[in-house]
Amino acid sequence: MNRYTRLTVLLLVFSHFPGELYAQGYPQNALCVNGQSTLCSTLPVDLPNLAIQTGYFPKTDTTPPSSNVAQDNFDWFSWQMFIALNWPADSSGKPLPGPIGKTPSAPRVWQGFQSPDQVFPGNGINTKSCAANKKGLVLFRTSKFSTNSFIEPTTPWPLIDQAGNYVIYDVRMGAVEVNYLKKNGLLTTAGQKKFTGSYSFPTGLGTSEGAIELKTAWRILTDPASYSNFFTSPATVVVPAQNSVTGKEMCLDVTVGLVGMHIMQKITNPPPFSNFWVWATFEHNANAPTAQGVTPSQSNQNAAPQKNSYDPLQACPAPTAPGSSYSFFSPSCTNNGASCTPNQPPAIPSKAKNANYLWQEKPPFAQTYLMDGKYGTQVVRCWDIYDSAKNVTAQFQAALAGTPWANYMLVGAQWAEANATEFPSPVMPFAAPFYLTNTTLETYLQLNPIIVNGKPSTDKPGSCIGCHNVATDSVNKASNFSFLPGYAK
Ligand code: HEC
Numbered sequence: 001m002n003r004y005t006r007l008t009v010l011l012l013v014f015s016h017f018p019g020e021l022y023a024q025g026y027p028q029n030a031l032c033v034n035g036q037s038t039l040c041s042t043l044p045v046d047l048p049n050l051a052i053q054t055g056y057f058p059k060t061d062t063t064p065p066s067s068n069v070a071q072d073n074f075d076w077f078s079w080q081m082f083i084a085l086n087w088p089a090d091s092s093g094k095p096l097p098g099p100i101g102k103t104p105s106a107p108r109v110w111q112g113f114q115s116p117d118q119v120f121p122g123n124g125i126n127t128k129s130c131a132a133n134k135k136g137l138v139l140f141r142t143s144k145f146s147t148n149s150f151i152e153p154t155t156p157w158p159l160i161d162q163a164g165n166y167v168i169y170d171v172r173m174g175a176v177e178v179n180y181l182k183k184n185g186l187l188t189t190a191g192q193k194k195f196t197g198s199y200s201f202p203t204g205l206g207t208s209e210g211a212i213e214l215k216t217a218w219r220i221l222t223d224p225a226s227y228s229n230f231f232t233s234p235a236t237v238v239v240p241a242q243n244s245v246t247g248k249e250m251c252l253d254v255t256v257g258l259v260g261m262h263i264m265q266k267i268t269n270p271p272p273f274s275n276f277w278v279w280a281t282f283e284h285n286a287n288a289p290t291a292q293g294v295t296p297s298q299s300n301q302n303a304a305p306q307k308n309s310y311d312p313l314q315a316c317p318a319p320t321a322p323g324s325s326y327s328f329f330s331p332s333c334t335n336n337g338a339s340c341t342p343n344q345p346p347a348i349p350s351k352a353k354n355a356n357y358l359w360q361e362k363p364p365f366a367q368t369y370l371m372d373g374k375y376g377t378q379v380v381r382c383w384d385i386y387d388s389a390k391n392v393t394a395q396f397q398a399a400l401a402g403t404p405w406a407n408y409m410l411v412g413a414q415w416a417e418a419n420a421t422e423f424p425s426p427v428m429p430f431a432a433p434f435y436l437t438n439t440t441l442e443t444y445l446q447l448n449p450i451i452v453n454g455k456p457s458t459d460k461p462g463s464c465i466g467c468h469n470v471a472t473d474s475v476n477k478a479s480n481f482s483f484l485p486g487y488a489k
Contacts, residue, residue: 164364
């Protein structure tokens with residue numbers, strides 16, 4: 001191509017997308033962050049060369065001209081993170097030679113990260129019945145937050161799959177974050193009391209990763225025929241005495257399958273946005289169907305009332321033709337003989353006996369709480385996944401064909417915090433999509449409003465950023481959107 005043809009091509013591009021320079025500026029919309037079209041174990045940590053138009057307003061449609069073009073860059077970024085963190089690794093978390101499907105039973109890069117129970121003194125697993133040298137994942141540690149085991153955050157409820165088993169959660173933090181907390185003496189309440197600064201986790205830049213936090217959701221698999229559909233791991237589930245039907249601690253050896261994954265990384269953003277966390281969330285594609293007739297959050301196509309506003313949808317009805325079988329939805333689900341209400345939490349155990357949800361000794365572990373004795377939670381996705389996330393997922397799934405990873409999808413990515421002068425309240429801090437949750441991690445609050453009376457809600461809003469905005473450490477100081485400093489004792 002000579003200089004003149006190149007100029008014509010550029011002019012054509014610009015005339016089609018007036019003022020939309022950012023998509024051309026971003027060199028990393030590829031399967032690998034180095035720009036190549038093969039999957040790789042390199043973690044993206046910043047967005048160099050991504051120029052964002054002044055006046056960027058969050059939208060999730062992909063019809064140009066639209067300021068949404070900036071959104072798809074973060075969708076590529078999120079998938080690149082998912083691949084790098086789920087790359088097979090040695091026992092220290094160092095990536096093994098690829099491709100990603102080559103060593104299916106190897107641990108993943110993120111399994112080299114520490115759990116907050118290991119990082120904050122006094123939180124460690126304290127078990128009588130489980131041998132110390134268990135292999136695989138050790139789930140359901142007892143800690144200050146019961147929420148990191150099998151109860152969903154900010155709720156009293158667990159999630160139960162259609163086989164009648166509880167979903168279990170695991171939280172990890174990358175070494176950069178651990179070092180930051182150590183260096184600033186923030187691993188204990190005493191240290192946090194002395195800390196005069198404000199929390200600001202390190203941001204990724206160039207070849208250095210930023211602070212990383214992960215939360216994963218797991219199903220207990222009881223049918224070996226289903227294993228190949230999931231990323232699986234052997235796991236030891238430590239059920240403390242207060243959650244055990246026997247009244248004694250139980251140690252369960254099970255196989256778990258990955259159904260959900262939250263990834264947060266604090267990165268260097270393009271100006272005018274300040275450095276901030278990227279909030280990516282992934283799910284297994286057979287978790288739950290999408291509700292009948294719902295839109296993505298914050299899409300500007302054919303403006304229906306909720307599409308351009310901060311208001312949640314009015315309802316989340318089960319689909320009339322749900323299609324294939326799901327982990328958390330059954331078309332025949334009934335409760336007291338009537339058809340199941342979507343996203344209804346399991347009955348809270350009666351306070352008279354034992355206020356805690358109990359585990360049986362054998363599957364189905366959540367037998368006591370099944371609807372009509374056999375159905376788990378009836379889950380429906382309340383916001384449709386926006387087009388850009390769907391498009392990027394399709395490209396990664398094609399490259400992952402033949403591996404269980406092809407069954408995972410990006411639900412969405414929130415990012416960016418800009419200066420308040422350009423983006424006035426109540427949108428601060430804002431993101432597209434405004435509403436973002438994972439059906440396996442925040443099942444019951446998908447439609448909780450994010451803006452109430454013109455102000456950001458602090459009451460369990462259905463948005464990563466909206467809800468994490470209230471996070472504090474153990475002495476109630478704002479902790480830069482991370483709940484982890486709250487583990488300190
Ligand atoms: C309604 C509130 C709420 C929403 C919505 C929410 N979270 Fe969280 N999240 C929490 C709480 C509380 C914790 C800490 C306790 C726990 O781990 O369960 C947490 C923990 C986490 C962790 C583990 C690290 C940490 O800071 O404790 C990650 C990672 C995470 N969330 C990511 C996300 C992402 C990504 C989204 C959006 C897709 C999201 N969260 C939505 C409340 C929320």
